[in-house]
Amino acid sequence: MASKLLLVLTLFFTGLSFSQDKIKYTDDEIDMLKAYYFNEGFNTPARKKLSTLIMKDGTTYKGYCKSVITKKGQIHKVYFKDSISGDKMTLNVKDIAEAYLFASGMEKFNKASKKINNWGMGRNSMSKVTSSDQIYFENQMVSLKNKKDKQEFLMQLLNPNFSHIIAVYHDPFAKETGGVRFGGAPKIGGGVIKSYYVKKDDKIIWLHKSDFEENYNFLFGDNENFIKKYPYNAVDWDWFSGLVLEYTKMSSDKS
Numbered sequence: 001m002a003s004k005l006l007l008v009l010t011l012f013f014t015g016l017s018f019s020q021d022k023i024k025y026t027d028d029e030i031d032m033l034k035a036y037y038f039n040e041g042f043n044t045p046a047r048k049k050l051s052t053l054i055m056k057d058g059t060t061y062k063g064y065c066k067s068v069i070t071k072k073g074q075i076h077k078v079y080f081k082d083s084i085s086g087d088k089m090t091l092n093v094k095d096i097a098e099a100y101l102f103a104s105g106m107e108k109f110n111k112a113s114k115k116i117n118n119w120g121m122g123r124n125s126m127s128k129v130t131s132s133d134q135i136y137f138e139n140q141m142v143s144l145k146n147k148k149d150k151q152e153f154l155m156q157l158l159n160p161n162f163s164h165i166i167a168v169y170h171d172p173f174a175k176e177t178g179g180v181r182f183g184g185a186p187k188i189g190g191g192v193i194k195s196y197y198v199k200k201d202d203k204i205i206w207l208h209k210s211d212f213e214e215n216y217n218f219l220f221g222d223n224e225n226f227i228k229k230y231p232y233n234a235v236d237w238d239w240f241s242g243l244v245l246e247y248t249k250m251s252s253d254k255s
Contacts, residue, residue, distance in 0.1 A: 011246060012031060015080035022083040022233055022234050023229070023230075023231065023234040025234075032239060032242060033235075033239040033242035033243065033246070034239060034242065035078070035241075036241050036242075037159065037162075037241040037242060037244060038158040038168060038241045039135075039155060039156075039157075039158045039159070039160070039243050040103075040111070040160050041158060041170030041171075041172070041174075041193075042104070042107055042108070042135060042156065042170075043070060043073055043172045044067070044103070044104035044106070044107045045065040045101040045102065045103070045106060046101070046103060046104050046105060047064060047066055047067070047104075048064060049064070049102040050062060050063070050064065050066045050083060051063065051064065051080075051099065051100060051101045051134075052099065052100040052103060052134075052202065053078065053080060053091065053096055053099050054096070054097050054098040054099070055091075055095055055096055055097060056095055056096065056097045056139075057095075059062070061080060061082060061089070061091075062082070062083050062084075063080050063081050063082040063084075064080070064081045064083065065078060065079070065080060065082040065101055066079045066080065066081055066088070067079045068209060070172070071144060071151070071153070072144045072145065072172070072173055073171070073172025073173050074142075074144065074153035074154070074155055074156070074172065075099075075137065075153060075154040075155075076092070076093045076151065076152070076153050076154070077090065077091070077092055077093060078090075078091045078093070078099070079091075080095065091247075093139060093152050093154050094152050096139055096154060097138070097139050098136070098137065098138050098139070099136075099137040099138075099154055100134040100135070100136060100137075101134065101135050101137060102134060103135055104137065134155055135158050136156070136157050137154040137155060137156050137157070138154070138155065138157055139152055139153070139154060139155075140153060140155045140197075140199065140204055140205075141204070142153070142155070142197060142204045143204075143206075144206070145206050146205060146206045155169040155170065155197060156169060156170040157169060158170055158196070158242070159244065159245075162244070162245055162248045162249075164252075165200065165247070165248050165251055165252070166198060166199070166200050166219065166244050166247065166248065167198070167199040167200075168196050168197070168198050168199075168241075168244060169196060169197040169198070169199070169204075170196070170197075171193075171195045171197055171206070172198050173195075174193050174194055174195040174196065175193075175194045175195070176191050176192060176193055176194065177191065177192040177194065192238050194208060194209045194237075195207060195208040195209065196240075198215075198219070200218065200219060203218075205218075209237045210223055212232075212237050212240075213232055216232045218245075219247070220243070220247050222251075223247060223250055223251050225250055226246070226247050226250050226251070229250075230246065230247075232242060
């Protein structure tokens with residue numbers, strides 16, 4: 001009986017110590033971390049807008065992306081029409097270094113409608129969903145879902161303004177968290193993306209929400225100050241874009 005009581009007391013005080021050690025953030029800090037800093041991910045290129053392909057040999061093509069062939073949503077072949085000559089080309093991703101494409105108008109419309117109908121669905125601003133800016137893709141060698149042999153794909157970079165240490169790429173097959181609905185009211189909340197492809201130190205992984213703890217040290221562990229400020233037990237997957245941004249700032253300031 002005494003041993004059981006001792007065990008219960010030990011677990012209680014361990015839990016109490018853990019809760020006391022857990023870092024607390026101010027409301028402003030949480031708002032900053034919860035903001036969504038990545039670009040909107042798109043899956044379907046526009047066919048009638050002037051796009052740009054930059055080949056590995058330095059050749060640049062300007063024209064129209066008539067269609068793409070994908071694997072798990074990632075582009076590995078592009079059917080292209082040159083805007084000057086009118087020539088139609090089939091271009092393999094192994095020959096393409098970068099691409100500047102536009103999102104399909106229909107896909108943007110559908111995303112905007114979803115955001116309007118599901119109030120609060122996702123944290124990406126409407127301006128990102130409806131943006132008319134070019135979308136940047138780059139060639140990456142990746143194992144899809146961490147299961148297949150590595151292949152080259154054109155992948156959409158979601159954090160082009162702070163990708164020099166950790167680059168985050170769109171997962172076209174990513175699922176989102178669900179929201180809640182009260183009666184016939186619009187759905188509230190949800191829309192948090194559950195997976196991305198993430199590159200650091202020439203290693204690219206498929207990162208799922210369920211694997212965040214396992215990969216936390218790989219992503220952020222080389223910055224001691226960051227880990228002290230944002231240990232895994234104090235953060236949330238929903239803050240991922242904010243954490244990548246903060247890590248990038250703190251690592252850049254250190255160098």
